[in-house]
Amino acid sequence: MKKKYFYIETWGCQMNEEDSEKLSGMLKRIGYEKCEDKKNADIIIFNTCCVRENAELKVHGNLGILKKFKAENPDLIIAVCGCMMQQKGVAEEILKKFPHVDIIFGTHNSYKFPEYLNRVKQENKSIIEILDKEEGIVEGIPIDRESDVKAFVTIMYGCNNFCTYCIVPYVRGRERSRKPENIIDEIKKLVSEGYKEITLLGQNVNSFGKDLKPACSFSELLRSINEIDGLERVRFMTSHPKDLTDDVIAAIAECDKMCEQIHLPVQSGSSRILKNMNRHYTREAYLELVKRIKKKIPGAALSTDIIIGFPGETEEDFLETLSLVKEVEFDSAFTFIYSKRQGTPAHDMEEQVDDEVKHERFNRLVEVVNSCSIKRNKEYEGHMAEVLVEGLSKNDESKLMGRTRTGKLVNFAGSKDSIGKLVQVKIVKANSFSLIGEEI
Ligand code: SAH
Ligand code: SF4
Ligand code: F3S
Numbered sequence: 001m002k003k004k005y006f007y008i009e010t011w012g013c014q015m016n017e018e019d020s021e022k023l024s025g026m027l028k029r030i031g032y033e034k035c036e037d038k039k040n041a042d043i044i045i046f047n048t049c050c051v052r053e054n055a056e057l058k059v060h061g062n063l064g065i066l067k068k069f070k071a072e073n074p075d076l077i078i079a080v081c082g083c084m085m086q087q088k089g090v091a092e093e094i095l096k097k098f099p100h101v102d103i104i105f106g107t108h109n110s111y112k113f114p115e116y117l118n119r120v121k122q123e124n125k126s127i128i129e130i131l132d133k134e135e136g137i138v139e140g141i142p143i144d145r146e147s148d149v150k151a152f153v154t155i156m157y158g159c160n161n162f163c164t165y166c167i168v169p170y171v172r173g174r175e176r177s178r179k180p181e182n183i184i185d186e187i188k189k190l191v192s193e194g195y196k197e198i199t200l201l202g203q204n205v206n207s208f209g210k211d212l213k214p215a216c217s218f219s220e221l222l223r224s225i226n227e228i229d230g231l232e233r234v235r236f237m238t239s240h241p242k243d244l245t246d247d248v249i250a251a252i253a254e255c256d257k258m259c260e261q262i263h264l265p266v267q268s269g270s271s272r273i274l275k276n277m278n279r280h281y282t283r284e285a286y287l288e289l290v291k292r293i294k295k296k297i298p299g300a301a302l303s304t305d306i307i308i309g310f311p312g313e314t315e316e317d318f319l320e321t322l323s324l325v326k327e328v329e330f331d332s333a334f335t336f337i338y339s340k341r342q343g344t345p346a347h348d349m350e351e352q353v354d355d356e357v358k359h360e361r362f363n364r365l366v367e368v369v370n371s372c373s374i375k376r377n378k379e380y381e382g383h384m385a386e387v388l389v390e391g392l393s394k395n396d397e398s399k400l401m402g403r404t405r406t407g408k409l410v411n412f413a414g415s416k417d418s419i420g421k422l423v424q425v426k427i428v429k430a431n432s433f434s435l436i437g438e439e440i
Contacts, residue, residue, distance in 0.1 A: 006032045007041035011058065012049025014201050014237070015172065016082055018143075018154050019110050020047045023081075025142030026114050034144070038069070043077045043117070048084035050167055052339035056084055063098045070100040077120060079103040081110055086171035087342070091128045099126070106130040107172055111138045134158060134173030139182055149390050149420045150233075151195045155183055155221065156202035161240065163267070164278045164345040165310060165338060168203060177209050180216050184224060191230040194420060197388055200225075200236040206243035219247040226255035232422060233388060233405065237263040241289055242280040253296045260297050261407040264289075265305035269324030270317035273310055276349070283324060290328050301331040301376070301406035308365055309338040309358030311349035318361050325368050331376045331406070332433075333369045337362050370432050377430035380408065387425045387437065389418045404435075412437035 006027050010020040023045060024034055038044050046062060049055040063080070070076050078101050085091050091104045103116045108131040116127050137157065145151050158173040159166075187198055200221075202208060209216040225234055234257045239248075241264055252258040264286075268274050271282040281289075293300055306321060325333065337358050340347045387402035393411045394401065400414045402423070411434060412425050418439070425437035 004032045004042045005035040005040050006043040006045065007035050007038040008045040008047065009038075009062070010047040010082075011055050012047075012051060012083060014152055014199075015107075015154070015157075015203070016047050016049055017146075018152055018201065019082070019107065020045075021143045021145055021152075022141045023047070023110060023113055024144035026111070028144055029142050030114055038066075042075065043079065044069070045079045045081065048080060048082035050084040050087060050090075050171060050341070052336065052341075054339070059084060060097075063094070063101065067098070067100050077102045077117065079105070079113070079116075081105045081107075081113075083107055083167070083171040085130055087167070091130055095126055095128060102126050104128045104130070108134050111141050134176065137176060137178055139178075147390060148194060149388065150197035150199065151190050152199050152201050153183060153186055153190070154178070154201045155205060155236075156208050159203035160207070161204060162278060164276065164349075165307060165341065167341040167344055170343055172203065175204070175207060175211060177212050177216075179212065180209070180221055180224065183221065184228070187225060187228055187231065191228060196231070196420060196422070197233040197235070198225075198231065200234065202236075203238060204240040204243060205236045206239050206245065206248060217247065219245070219251040222248070222251040222258060223255060226251075226257045228257075231257055233257055233259050235259045235261055235407070239264050241266065241286050244289060246292070249293055249296050252300075259405045259407065260300040261303075261405070262293060262297075262300060263303045263305075264293075266324065266328075267305060267307050268310060268313070268317065269321035270313070273313055273317050276312060277307075277310060277346075283320060287324070287327065299406065301408070302328060303332045303334075303407075304328075304330050305334045305336065306365065306369075307336050307338050308362045309353040311338070311346055311353065312351040313338075313353055313361075318365075322365065322368055325365070325372060329372045329376060330369065331408075332373050335362060335365055335369060374430065374432045377408065377432065377435060379430075380404075380427040380435055381430050383427055384440065385410065385425055385427055385435075385437070386422055387412070388422050389414070389420065391419055392416075400439075409434040410437045411435070412439055414439040 008020050010016050048059045086106045102120045156177040158175045159169045160175045162169050206218050208218040385404045387410050389400050389402040393399040399411050424440050426440050427435045427437050429436040
């Protein structure tokens with residue numbers, strides 16, 4: 001029988017990545033194989049993001065191109081899913097504009113994709129199925145993971161924080177935590193398959209377990225994961241500064257498998273803007289928290305997310321962001337230009353910042369962020385680092401690529417046998433985004 005292929009393109013964050021790995025897992029289970037070129041595919045899936053406007057525009061562009069594909073191959077099935085579809089009216093609008101789309105579903109029902117696939121083949125008409133509200137957590141969906149060395153494990157879904165700029169709570173629903181035993185079982189299974197590193201995922205991992213009975217705190221979860229034999233490294237993201245408690249910091253400091261790396265989105269350095277963003281912490285509280293982290297976890301790498309041009313941001317507010325970045329000396333930062341999202345409170349705030357001002361501030365911020373990164377990276381030069389080797393380097397396949405415990409990317413010459421292993425590497429040179437090493 002002729003092989004059947006699917007192609008999947010994913011925008012957005014790790015939440016969407018994980019959903020795509022599950023869609024792949026389900027399709028492989030029913031006999032499809034993955035392909036890297038959409039020209040060869042029998043099914044094309046776009047898993048969309050809507051956190052910023054440019055993510056949405058990309059989807060429109062890509063769907064337009066598929067019209068030609070469908071005309072050449074009428075049996076081709078085109079599916080669109082993900083966060084963008086959860087917004088009111090978007091699915092209908094997509095189908096109207098792109099009638100060649102066959103299946104549209106949302107973030108709460110992606111586990112039903114094989115069922116939709118069957119239906120569309122039988123009924124031969126487009127399906128739209130979006131659930132407004134999250135359901136319980138569906139366990140046991142096969143996951144086709146990208147890497148053989150490190151894996152992402154979602155510990156909670158949704159978000160309750162409603163930061164005023166953010167669409168995520170509207171498209172991902174309320175917070176719900178997986179049962180600790182399901183998480184531990186999944187990690188043990190991954191370890192038995194040879195995985196060495198896991199990253200625990202959630203929009204705000206610090207509120208893990210608050211909805212469980214009996215309750216289980218995030219630090220308790222970390223400590224029990226640390227007991228799993230054969231596992232080498234644990235990371236997590238994302239932490240909300242308002243909820244990162246001392247018991248979590250202590251767990252990272254005391255548990256040998258917990259990596260010294262924290263992603264702690266600050267969003268702005270101005271307390272006034274933070275208040276309008278509904279972030280529930282001040283500039284001072286954030287800086288205090290960073291001090292405690294640096295004291296308890298020496299050498300910890302800190303990364304962050306920053307939004308430029310939130311409504312009402314003045315030059316003074318922006319300068320406070322710049323000075324906070326300099327004071328913390330982040331290892332890295334994701335920098336975003338504020339993007340208006342329909343349905344969020346900030347969308348209707350007065351004093352939207354001019355595009356030109358936003359871009360000018362953005363460029364100044366990036367310069368400061370890059371100089372912090374290079375400064376932090378330079379501190380590794382001449383020192384040894386433990387690197388978990390993930391595979392061949394992206395740009396030079398004669399080299400290996402791995403990461404330090406602090407999450408720094410290291411490229412170095414070494415034997416392919418080291419892939420999946422921990423090796424000691426001497427760091428010889430630091431760049432802004434990576435390190436160059438020599439295996440010792
Ligand atoms: N739950 C995580 C991150 C979610 S979205 C957290 O709270 O940190 C990832 C990042 O996108 C956010 O941290 C924020 O910096 C950015 N972001 C979210 N909404 C945005 C918007 N409307 N415009 C620009 N950036 C945005
Ligand atoms: Fe969005 Fe805020 Fe929730 Fe993060 S914590 S997903 S920024 S609402
Ligand atoms: Fe985008 Fe959805 Fe993640 S909106 S950032 S893919 S939760």
